[in-house]
Amino acid sequence: MAAAAVTLALASAASPAVAADPAPSRVSLMGTLQDEIGCDTDWDTSCTVADLTAVEGAASRFELVADVPAGTYEYKVRLDGAWDESYGWGADNAPLVLKAPAKLRFTYDHEAKTVSVAAATAQPGVQASDRELAKSSLREDLTRERFYFVMADRFENGTAANDYGGYERDRLQSGFDPTSKGFYHGGDLKGLTDRLDYIKGLGTTALWLTPSFKNKPVQGFGSNASAGYHGYWVTDFTQIDPHLGTNEELKKLVDEAHGRGMKVFFDIITNHTADVIAYEEGSSAYITKDAEPYRDAAGNPFDDRDFAGTETFPELDPQVSFPYTPYFPNPAEKDIKVPAWLNDVTLYHNRGDAKFNGGESDQYGDFVGLDDLFTEQPKVVDGMADIYKAWVDFGIDGFRIDTVKHVNTEFWQEFAPAIEQHAAAQGNEDFFSFGEVYDSNPRNLSKFTTEAELQATLDFAFQARATGFGNGRPTTDLQDLFAHDDLYTDADSNAYSLPTFLGNHDMGRIGKFLADGGATGDELLKRDQLVHSLMYLTRGQPVVYYGDEQGFTGDGNDQDARQDMFPSKVSTYNDDDLIGTDATTASYNFDRKHPMYRWISELAELREKHPTLADGAQLHRYADEKAGVYAFSRIDDRKDVEYVVAVNNSQESRTVTFDTAQTRERKFKGVWPKATGDVRTDADGRITVTVPALSAVVWEATGKLKKSGAAAVPTFTTDAVEPTTGGRVEIGVDLDSKSLNQVSFAYRPVGTQEWTYVGTDDNAPYRVFHDVSDQPVGTLLEYRAVVKDHSGNLSASGASVTVGMEQAAPSGPSTPASAVSVPGDLNSEMGCPADWSPACDQAQMTYDATTKLWTLTVDLPAGSYSYKVAIDKAWAENYGADGARDGQNIALDWKGGPITFTYDHATHLVTTSG
DSSP states (O other): OOEEEEEEEESSOOOOOOOSSOOOSOEEEEETTTGGGTOSSTTOTTOSTTEEEEETTEEEEEEEEEEEOSEEEEEEEEETTSTTSEEBBBTBOEEEEESSOEEEEEEEETTTTEEEEEESSOOOSOOHHHHHHOOOOOOOSOSSOOEEEEOGGGTOOSOGGGTTTTSOSSHHHHOBOTTSTTSBOOOOHHHHHHTHHHHHHTTOSEEEEOOOEEEOSEESOGGGOEEOTTSOSEEEEEEEOTTTOOHHHHHHHHHHHHHTTOEEEEEEOOSBOOSOOEETTSOOOOOOTTTSOEEOTTSOEEOGGGTTTSSOOOOOOTTTSSSSOEEOSSGGGTTOSBSGGGGOGGGBOOSOBOOOSSSTHHHHSBBTTBOBBOTTSHHHHHHHHHHHHHHHHHTOOEEEESSGGGSOHHHHHHHHHHHHHHHHHTTOTTOEEEEOOOOOOHHHHHHHHHTSOOSEEOBHHHHHHHHHHHTTOOTHHHHHHHHGGGGGOSSSOOGGGOEEESOBTTTBOHHHHHHHTTOOHHHHHHHHHHHHHHHHHSSSEEEEETTGGGTOOOSSSGGGGOOOSSOOOOHHHHTOOOTTOSOOTTSOOOOTTSHHHHHHHHHHHHHHHOTHHHHSEEEEEEEOSSSSEEEEEEEOTTTOOEEEEEEEOSSSOEEEEEEOSOSSOOEEEEEESTTOOOEEOOTTSEEEEEEOTTEEEEEEESSOOOOOSSOOOOEEOSTTOOOOSTTEEEEEEEOOOSSOEEEEEEEEETTOOOOEEEEEEOSSSEEEEEEOTTSOTTBEEEEEEEEEETTSOEEEEEEEEEEEEOOOOOOOOOOOOSOEEOOBTTHHHHTOSSSSOTTOGGGBOEEETTTTEEEEEEEEOSEEEEEOEEETTSSSSEEOGGGOBTOOOEEEEEOSEEEEEEEETTTTEEEEEO
16 A cells, blocks of 8 residues: 555653643553563553543653564553543554564643653654764766757758658658748757857757657648657658758767767657557447556456566567557558567557546547657667667766656656666666656656656756746745655755756747737746746756747747757748847848847856756745745855855846855855946845846855854654555755755664664755555654754754654645636637737736636637637646646647537646537
């Protein structure tokens, strides 16, 4: 059984409390452990050995210390010698799983009516084992890269010789049509190589390419036909797509980039291949495993999850094993995939199309018809690992992994370490992989770096909050975002490695999001610069989406956000109003004097000159509950020099005062922008700064942090413990210190001696989220928190925790809504200037104070649409399928005519009628 909630019992006694009713005359421990502690039998009502004693000075508290053997038990306390009043876990017996013999302290609190158990032996002060546990916050892998994310087909056409990819010149054969936003435009690897100095000049240290393997040139029919220019319809995983060049040209690109000090990252796919498999039944509607389970070759049903992560799997037969019968509608494509094992139809899920609703189909369904690999099979795991090990050997420095959340966890638990270990064996110990998990809830994102063992994920949570910040949302949104960084902390990863970004080829460009927020002209440029400043000055590894440095905006997401850098022939690109320039995409856009290019270059130079701004500990200092200032410190524990950073998203200059890590007057010199003046802390270490409107400012202390005499002592908290999904529990401590501290957490089953390291947190709130899903309910664990302050002093404390039942996590935070809209690909049909426009007047809903519901009625043409609900005319807070914050788009098939959207802000669910 998975476990997630915990009951936290402090090792030290709580403050005395006044009982709400008279204290009982007798409190007895009852249960299946009574004969182990000296009673004649279990549940022995007459045994006085099991009686708890009143705690002196605490009228409502009773305790019993007893030696208990290893075992599994149930217990309660009974009051006044009768069963009329008894307590365990509420009215139920409390479970106890003890993995080794231990001396335990059972405590009953009559005021709270609660019973708890903890290790009886306290460990005050620093123990010998604590010195080994005290670690520094992890900065392994890469934490200082600055990425440039580019779609090769849209960047630069180095040679026209490969425009048609060696296919016939018909657009539906070759996929080449530079006038259509859904077809190849001619960009290639040679063009990228030719422009490396331009990319390097932006301050780039890592070049990330969209998938570059050989694709099926065209998929779909009629008006739905489009080309594989984006790289996600792979047929041959061993060679570069001929539209982009050759393997040799890739090698030249890698060598040239390395020669300029830049790494090269590949976008890779393990979830699916090109669409060449169809179903004889003529349907592609998803069929659940409950409705039709998988069957082995003999027709016996089985659950694939029983075999995921193992080296065995039942033999399958395409005629009997799947809910659909897979076949190749085009016989010429039955052997098209490379390596050859990919042509085996039994290595695919064959269940129909994914619904993208957060359910089973998201993992087992075809991604918009693409052949979905059966990643639970060991042959698929091993085959994919072999494919990408070969690219590691080719000299690639890392991978961005597509559609991670659509693949089972067991796959990643094998694949990710295998790639990392292979790279290390080849001498590349810095090889770095990060996954695309299209979800902006840190609770969901972090599962893939902890449970699934990926090194990092793209930080969609940052993208959502940064967009909101750029559009004037309260800066407490950022405080909340970074407070959740602890979710990523474990023994081998944390939030400092997350690639942060502002927009991409799927969701759209940051320029469009800011324009949707109402900014225009010079204000739009300033807001664009502001959000890029936020990205470069906060933790994580910034990613610039190609063209953003030239002010690209676009009309929406997907194809509407994939403009050409070389002269474009797409009319809907060329009518875009670019930020900071009068140029259009109809001409070359490699202008190094563009204000965004110069701004990003300057930020990169600042981050390079002051690496503490890249991976120093990030300590929260100040946030406004409206548009205004967000301030934080960055401190490198090796240098002990504090930087103060403040960003202001309001249209007025703001002066604020907040704490720093300093304990006495200290001068902070202005670092950036160049004209920034110096400031000084007061005697209490507080600093007052003025931040201009729509600006970011950086100051650096003129000396190191003052040496401390002792580390602050951590106090375990009970109110910080909250239930989560996935078997993760919050373990936290309070620490009375505003300076740099690194708190390392470890655990062990009570009674055992060896500690297991969990992770280290270097900013408040100090906590980790420990996965206890492998621990039976009732298991008694002991946690240790060891503090190492900036001077190397140690302090420590411990607490006991009982693993409880798993509970559902609360939904993401929700603010009162002043405006609610329905952005989607139906906006243009509503009369909006563009689709996916949360600020469009025609998409705004109306609030009914009586029903407390928001509604919108429009006359909508027949068709298939996707939409979401957006709050306050921006994307910072939005809800999708099943009311999930930042969830999947909601699908709508409409017959045509008037339709009413109804939204409930209490549940975040939207319904339609008409």
